[in-house]
Amino acid sequence: MLYGGLTTENCTVGFSAAYRGIRGLTTAAHCASGPRRVLDVTITPEGGALYAAADVTWYRVPEGNSLPNKITTDSSTRFINSTVMRLSLAIGGTYCKYGKTTGFTCGTLNTRTLAPGYVTNADPTFLGIDSLVTNCLPGDSGGPVIAGNAAVGTVSGYANDGRRLIAMSMDGFLQTGISVATS
Amino acid sequence: MTAQFALHATAVCVVRATVGIIATVLILGACGGRTVAGPSTAAEPTVSGQGGSTPDTSAPTSNSTVTVLTAEPAAIEMSMAALFEEAVIIDGNGCVSLGEYGAVWPPGTYWDYDADGLRLSDGALVPLGGKVEAGGGVPGPPWQSFLDGPSRDLAERCNWTGDVVLMSVVTPDKDGSSQVVATTSR
Numbered sequence: 001m002l003y004g005g006l007t008t009e010n011c012t013v014g015f016s017a018a019y020r021g022i023r024g025l026t027t028a029a030h031c032a033s034g035p036r037r038v039l040d041v042t043i044t045p046e047g048g049a050l051y052a053a054a055d056v057t058w059y060r061v062p063e064g065n066s067l068p069n070k071i072t073t074d075s076s077t078r079f080i081n082s083t084v085m086r087l088s089l090a091i092g093g094t095y096c097k098y099g100k101t102t103g104f105t106c107g108t109l110n111t112r113t114l115a116p117g118y119v120t121n122a123d124p125t126f127l128g129i130d131s132l133v134t135n136c137l138p139g140d141s142g143g144p145v146i147a148g149n150a151a152v153g154t155v156s157g158y159a160n161d162g163r164r165l166i167a168m169s170m171d172g173f174l175q176t177g178i179s180v181a182t183s
Numbered sequence: 184m185t186a187q188f189a190l191h192a193t194a195v196c197v198v199r200a201t202v203g204i205i206a207t208v209l210i211l212g213a214c215g216g217r218t219v220a221g222p223s224t225a226a227e228p229t230v231s232g233q234g235g236s237t238p239d240t241s242a243p244t245s246n247s248t249v250t251v252l253t254a255e256p257a258a259i260e261m262s263m264a265a266l267f268e269e270a271v272i273i274d275g276n277g278c279v280s281l282g283e284y285g286a287v288w289p290p291g292t293y294w295d296y297d298a299d300g301l302r303l304s305d306g307a308l309v310p311l312g313g314k315v316e317a318g319g320g321v322p323g324p325p326w327q328s329f330l331d332g333p334s335r336d337l338a339e340r341c342n343w344t345g346d347v348v349l350m351s352v353v354t355p356d357k358d359g360s361s362q363v364v365a366t367t368s369r
Contacts, residue, residue, distance in 0.1 A: 010266045030263045030320030032284070032346045050323040101266065116261045118349065120323030138318025138352065139266035157263045157320075166261055 002043075002061055004071030004080070004144045007100040008036040012143035014154040015080060016067040016181040017173070019047040019058040023067045023181060027142030028156055028168075029057045030118060041065055047178060053125040054172035055116075055156045056142075069181040071144045073104040081182050082150045086112050086125055086169035095129050095147050097165060099140025099155050107131035107165060114166055116157055127153055127167040136165040151180045249294040250278045250337050251301070254287050254349060258329040262351035263320025271301050271309050278341035281317060281350070285343030287329055289350055307355050314356035321346045 002025055004015045011031035016023060025043055027036065029050035035042050041062060048057035061067060069080045073096075089095070089109055096106040107129040114126035127145070129135065136158035145153040145167045157166040173180060269282030279294060279301060280286050291304030300310040309315055322329060326347040327338045 010268070011264075028263070028265065028320070030322060031265045032267075032321050032348070034346075050321075099264070114261070116263075117258060118261070118263050118320065118322035118329075136264055138262075138264050138316070141264040141266075141320065155264055157261050159261050166264075 001066045001068065002038055002041060003068055005073060005098045006038050007139075008038055008142070010139065011036075011141040012098065012100045012139065012155065013038060014056070014142050014144050015071065015151055016069050017058060017178050018181060019176075019178045022060065024061050025059045025067065026056050026154065026178060026180075027059070028154065029055050030156075031057070031141055035059075048176050049172075050118075051120045053123040053169070053175045055119055055126075055168045056154060056172050056176060056178060058176070058178045067181070069183055071098065071146070073098040078146065078149055080144075080146070080149060080151050080180060083170050083173075083180050083182065084147060084150045084152045085174075086127070086153075086171050089127070089147075089152060089169075093147070095127075095145060095152055095167075097129070097136070097140070097143055097145040097155055097167065099136060099143035101137045101139035102134055102162070105131060105133070105135050105165075107135050112169065116166055118157070123171070125169050125171040126156060127165075127169050128159075129165040129167060130160075131163055131165070134162040137162045151182075248277065249273060249296075250276075250340060251292055251294050252278065252287050252334040252338060252341065253290050253292055253331050254329050254334075254351075255331045256290050258349065259289065259319070259351035262318060263322065263349070264318065265320040267317045267319070267348055267350075268314060268356065269317065270312055270314050273311065274341070276341050278343075281315070281348050283345075284321075285326070285341060285345065285347035286317075287326065287334075287347060287349045289353055290331065292353070303353055303355070309355055316354050316356055317348065317350045318352040319348055319350035322349045 006013045011027045014026040043059035045057045098104045111128040113124040115122035115124040140155045143155040153167040153169045156168045274280045295302040300308045
């Protein structure tokens with residue numbers, strides 16, 4: 001069984017998600033090309049982009065592995081039952097993420113219009129989620145960003161010594177034709 | 184090449200032989216006719232080269248230097264959050280790479296010829312073959328756009344066509360394969 005919040009060699013798995021009708025897994029596109037390992041299962045990149053609104057790669061998972069719509073957040077599990085698009089997110093609202101380095105943390109959404117320089121022709125659709133404590137560090141990339149049981153994006157980067165989490169919004173999934181599993 | 188340089192290069196190769204298997208592989212590729220040229224004191228610049236000429240990638244070149252490509256500071260104000268745990272190597276073009284990846288190092292990183300290792304911006308020394316933990320990621324193309332001015336002039340010699348990692352933070356691996364040495368020559 002594979003799902004969001006598990007780890008790859010150098011990043012964190014985001015969500016169970018479908019691409020061209022096939023369910024697989026996502027992580028950040030900047031985690032490097034080539035296959036990844038999740039719980040000793042080799043997964044193969046097929047979709048995604050590091051362009052415009054997107055920093056996401058979709059991976060095909062070998063048959064025989066179930067892909068439930070859940071994520072692990074350290075000791076607990078959540079089932080993802082909906083998604084929230086970027087402009088429906090509340091400035092000043094609290095949003096949380098899980099990453100393999102900093103674990104489960106929450107912060108305040110202060111901007112919905114970041115355009116990271118490492119994304120080619122970046123659209124100003126990335127989220128800036130700030131915290132007074134460390135919110136994101138290397139290894140967290142690709143991890144799920146959530147509000148309750150709703151998916152709102154995935155971890156992309158950080159600034160301000162890790163106190164600002166930079167997240168790809170659901171715009172990136174929409175652009176690449178990847179849909180987060182909600183059932 | 185002077186006899187003094189040849190002797191220096193031989194000494195470097197002997198030292199490298201103590202590093203381990205990774206370095207041994209490098210010796211076969213990098214010391215067989217290629218010298219590690221440069222001043223006998225630690226290099227001042229963060230990058231060094233041979234005037235931008237394109238090296239012959241099919242065989243080791245003579246009189247080549249170690250090239251360290253570094254990032255423009257503004258390029259890492261927003262950092263990707265992937266984690267790479269890899270060894271510092273010198274590839275066939277004389278470029279300092281991160282394991283299997285091409286590497287754009289944080290500003291202030293340079294090759295210390297005296298210590299025969301990579302000097303990080305905080306003064307820590309990573310010997311050839313030593314492992315580091317690097318935060319960053321593979322940026323959208325072109326990776327050359329993230330380089331500082333001097334590095335842009337030297338990027339062509341590295342001839343990287345695969346993944347190139349843009350690093351915002353690098354620390355020596357915790358296994359003790361690298362060491363912090365006071366920097367006095369920068």
